[in-house]
Amino acid sequence: MKKSIKSLFALTMVGMLxxxxxxGGSDSGSGDKGKKLEVVTDAAYAPFEYMDKxxxxxxxxxxxxxxxxxxxxxxxxxxxxxxxxxxxxxxEKADLAISAITINEERKESFDFSTPYxxxxxxxxxxxxxxxxxxxxxxxxKVAVQNGTTGQAAVESILxxxxxxxxxxxxxxxxxxxxxxxxxxxxxxxxxxxxxYAKNNPDKKLKTIKDEKNFESEFYGLMFxxxxxxxxxxxxxxxxxxxxxxYSEIYKEWFxxxxxxxxxxxxxxx
Ligand code: ARG
Numbered sequence: 223m224k225k226s227i228k229s230l231f232a233l234t235m236v237g238m239l240x241x242x243x244x245x246g247g248s249d250s251g252s253g254d255k256g257k258k259l260e261v262v263t264d265a266a267y268a269p270f271e272y273m274d275k276x277x278x279x280x281x282x283x284x285x286x287x288x289x290x291x292x293x294x295x296x297x298x299x300x301x302x303x304x305x306x307x308x309x310x311x312x313x314e315k316a317d318l319a320i321s322a323i324t325i326n327e328e329r330k331e332s333f334d335f336s337t338p339y340x341x342x343x344x345x346x347x348x349x350x351x352x353x354x355x356x357x358x359x360x361x362x363x364k365v366a367v368q369n370g371t372t373g374q375a376a377v378e379s380i381l382x383x384x385x386x387x388x389x390x391x392x393x394x395x396x397x398x399x400x401x402x403x404x405x406x407x408x409x410x411x412x413x414x415x416x417x418x419y420a421k422n423n424p425d426k427k428l429k430t431i432k433d434e435k436n437f438e439s440e441f442y443g444l445m446f447x448x449x450x451x452x453x454x455x456x457x458x459x460x461x462x463x464x465x466x467x468x469y470s471e472i473y474k475e476w477f478x479x480x481x482x483x484x485x486x487x488x489x490x491x492x
Contacts, residue, residue, distance in 0.1 A: 258296040259317040259452070261286065264304040266393040269418050269476055270322040273301065281476040282320045285339065286444070288468045293459035304393060305370055308333075314447045318456070322412060324372045324440040334448055337457045338441035338489045339464065341482065344376045345413040346431040347401065347420060354408055357436035364389060366397035366406035373410040376437055402426055412440075414477075441489055461490060 263278065265271040271280040278299045290297045302310060310316040312332055324342065325335045348354045354363065357380050365381070367374040369390040377388055389406055391397040398419060400406045409416065413432065420428040444460070446453050463469050464486060473481040 255294040255455075256296065258298055259290070260315075261297050261299045262302050262307045262310050262316040262319045263299060263321045264307055264393060265301040266303075266395045267322050267412075267415055269414065270412075271301075271320070281340075281472065282322060284472045284475070285463070285469065286320045288463050288472060289444075289456060289459045292462050292468075293455045295455075304368060308370070311445055311447050317446070317450070317452060319445040321445075322415070322442050323445050325443040326372065326440070329445070332448060334446040334450055334453050335443035336446070336453065337460050338443050338486065339460055339469070340442040341485055341489070342412045342414060342440045342442060343432070343434070344373050344410050344437040344440075345416050346433065347398070347409040347411065347416040347428055348407065348431065349401075350427040350429050352407065352429070355431060357433040360408060360410075363387065363407035364405070366391060366400040366409045368392070368394040368397055368411065371411070372440060373412070377410050380436065401428075441486075464490070 263271045263282070265273050265278045265280070267280075269280055270282045271278060273279070278301050283299065286297070300316070304321065307316075307319045307321060311319050322340070322342070323329075323335075325338060329335070346354060346357065346360070354360065357376070360377065360380055364387050365377050366389045367377055369392060371394075374388065374390060378385065381387055389397070389400060391400065394409075394411050394415065397406070397409050397411065401409045413430070416430050420426075420430050444456055446456075464483065470481055470483070473479075
């Protein structure tokens with residue numbers, strides 16, 4: 223009798239410990255649902271993220287809000303700029319970043335990325351009367367880029383690393399200003415961004431040039447600190463938002479037409 227009371231007591235203790243452990247379970251594999259996540263961005267890249275009457279807005283913001291809702295998290299966006307965004311994520315000071323960030327091998331060494339959500343490629347922005355017709359024509363010209371972007375890398379692959387004719391700016395707006403003021407002959411940045419800029423600013427008399435031979439296809443992803451336990455939840459939510467039609471709705475609101483879901487889904491399976 224005594225013995226069984228003792229073992230019952232022992233069993234109860236084990237049970238209570240198990241419950242306690244489960245409650246403290248930060249190591250359960252996924253993040254804390256419902257938690258408010260800090261999202262960092264560089265809101266000078268319309269139409270993906272930009273400031274409008276003091277508010278951070280854009281396709282990326284609407285898309286991420288839909289993903290947050292699907293994944294069951296709250297979020298707070300902070301516009302901190304491009305270089306700081308990588309530092310904050312690497313130092314785990316923010317939970318994730320969205321900023322039209324291209325997933326590539328180099329970045330994958332230091333960061334984790336979600337499943338891809340947008341296809342992009344670099345493009346050249348020049349004055350309407352420019353004689354530049356391809357990436358090769360950038361040789362001997364001054365090219366403005368946003369520092370640390372795939373646009374910079376694309377230009378470096380043609381002009382050479384750290385070439386003196388490559389003018390690097392903290393954000394893409396400053397690179398475009400340099401072009402407009404005549405300090406550069408071209409800007410290289412993501413296709414959607416330069417096409418929108420040329421279209422929305424007809425007074426600036428600019429045109430865009432694509433070069434599929436020199437500029438490869440890229441895909442954007444949400445960026446997390448390496449090893450973040452949020453990635454699994456967000457991968458699932460990104461796929462759901464793409465598959466359930468929400469993505470197409472947001473895409474149509476921003477770009478006016480249907481997204482190429484097939485290309486995206488193919489990339490998702492990789
Ligand atoms: N997609 C390019 C890259 O990842 C440019 C992104 C720049 N984004 C921004 N919000 N400024 O390098």
